[in-house]
Amino acid sequence: MIGVIAKLKIAAGKEAAFEAAAKDLMAKVKANEPGALTYQLYKSKTEADTYIFMEEYSSQAALDAHGKTEYFLAAGPHIGVCLAGPPEVQYFDMVE
């Protein structure tokens, strides 16, 4: 299994627009990707305007497929316009 933590810093005043776009994406992933075992948005308790997507995939193929879905590609600009800087995405291998 593959783990992903995608950290996003949101620009001032863009929080509501970001959350709307992120929730829409999250719903589509949960409805369409059985290989995305976890795909959950979280808001930091301590860092203002900082969110993460916490993600777990059953395989590298499932992660690759996620990045090619039309709804993921379509969400990019809607989320991107809300960001205060580039996303920080970290990739992990499960330790079993």
Place this chain on the structure above:
Amino acid sequence: MIGVIAKLKIAAGKEAAFEAAAKDLMAKVKANEPGALTYQLYKSKTEADTYIFMEEYSSQAALDAHGKTEYFLAAGPHIGVCLAGPPEVQYFDMVE
């Protein structure tokens, strides 16, 4: 729900001892804590010797209870002796 990302940097040569202690802890959490919905060790694909625990709890009470279990407290020194520096623990609120 509460999310936690605990990032751990392991000292040179301590990787096997760390993984053994972390796997033992993970097994005990999964066996005993229904409120720990996710409690999974991951190893970074890109940062040498860096691991995370990816954690989701059903409530703050479940997270608090986790930190007080005898096996979590007992694991502290076994994991601590393997670390190259202090853990970085981040706390999040689920966005629903």
